Amino acid sequence: MKVAPGSTIGIIGGGQLGRMLAVAAAQLGYKCHVLDPDPDGPAAQVSAQFTRAAYDDLGALKAFGDSVDVATYEFENLPVGPLEVLGDKLRPSARSLAIAQDRAKEKAFIEQCGGRVAPWRAIATAEEVNAAAAELGCPVVLKTRRWGYDGKGQAWAHAHEQAASAWSAIGEEPAVAEAGIDFFAEFSVIVARWADGRHALWDSAQNEHGEGILRRSTVPCSDEVAVQVAEAREAALRIAEALDHIGVLTVEFFASRDGPLVNEIAPRVHNSGHWTIEGAVTSQFEQHIRAICGLPPGSTELVGRGAVMDNLIGDDVNRWPALFGDPALHVHIYGKGERRPGRKMGHVTRVL
Ligand code: ADP
Numbered sequence: 001m002k003v004a005p006g007s008t009i010g011i012i013g014g015g016q017l018g019r020m021l022a023v024a025a026a027q028l029g030y031k032c033h034v035l036d037p038d039p040d041g042p043a044a045q046v047s048a049q050f051t052r053a054a055y056d057d058l059g060a061l062k063a064f065g066d067s068v069d070v071a072t073y074e075f076e077n078l079p080v081g082p083l084e085v086l087g088d089k090l091r092p093s094a095r096s097l098a099i100a101q102d103r104a105k106e107k108a109f110i111e112q113c114g115g116r117v118a119p120w121r122a123i124a125t126a127e128e129v130n131a132a133a134a135e136l137g138c139p140v141v142l143k144t145r146r147w148g149y150d151g152k153g154q155a156w157a158h159a160h161e162q163a164a165s166a167w168s169a170i171g172e173e174p175a176v177a178e179a180g181i182d183f184f185a186e187f188s189v190i191v192a193r194w195a196d197g198r199h200a201l202w203d204s205a206q207n208e209h210g211e212g213i214l215r216r217s218t219v220p221c222s223d224e225v226a227v228q229v230a231e232a233r234e235a236a237l238r239i240a241e242a243l244d245h246i247g248v249l250t251v252e253f254f255a256s257r258d259g260p261l262v263n264e265i266a267p268r269v270h271n272s273g274h275w276t277i278e279g280a281v282t283s284q285f286e287q288h289i290r291a292i293c294g295l296p297p298g299s300t301e302l303v304g305r306g307a308v309m310d311n312l313i314g315d316d317v318n319r320w321p322a323l324f325g326d327p328a329l330h331v332h333i334y335g336k337g338e339r340r341p342g343r344k345m346g347h348v349t350r351v352l
């Protein structure tokens, strides 16, 4: 399926990832149609068309599907069933989403693909939480199977006695228990894959998190991380292949003393790839549009020596006068009305 410039790309989800996809699509000559329940979201502000609808509104999804030439999603917490009305216009497919949005399915799938993950158990009852904490040892982190992001839906037990309170902190929902990993760094592999199996990879960013939220991504990564990238890329490519993924796929890794462990996958462009907008010849956003439209891959080479991307979280965005005052800084502000603590409001990138 080749989708020519002038066509309309549907984007399900109206956040900042949708906004940056729409900007990239516009540059290539496409129009975007965003579907989201919130009419004032970041993506709707920069798109030609907008449908305000719930993600499970079948009638709205059907009309949306009829109005676009290809559709994609920028958000993982969508019910998968209703997406079927989009048929093969949906890229990546609903299967990539179904696996990535359920932490237990995700981990089992990664292991099937030969990727290594932290020791884990699926848990659904207090007894299973207890058994998992005993078998995995502490510290252990409980993560709801679904609906988590930016560290939400997670609770740690640093000692066995805390297992019950961690279980109640995550709402006693079906979850995974995961051994705490004493990693020395985190990094990500971002791959774009085409329907015919072609793929493109960017240099891996080293990622620093605070309170479960990405704070900074740096390219190039440190030397001790760099030696793990080849193995990580192999795992990421096997996962992309097994999903028959079309578009961008992100795989987050813990760099442990035993080598790279997959933390999680995202069937989409990713915060740790925002540096590619100015730091690489082709950004993750443009590449995603190229891949889902069947255009050839763009170069993923670095423009300079690398880049540093810092997120603007909550009140960080109030620093905008000083940020704009630094002439070398690329400032991105997402146009979110409400400034909440922990909310990603924008980011800044410095090309090195
Ligand atoms: P989210 O979907 O919210 O991004 P993650 O599973 O990626 O959730 O967790 C967010 C962050 O929490 C990770 O990037 C890492 O810093 C920390 N973390 C998560 N799981 C573990 C673990 N098993 N061991 C150590 N740190 C972890």
Ligand code: MG
Pocket: 252, 264
């Ligand atoms: Mg994560």
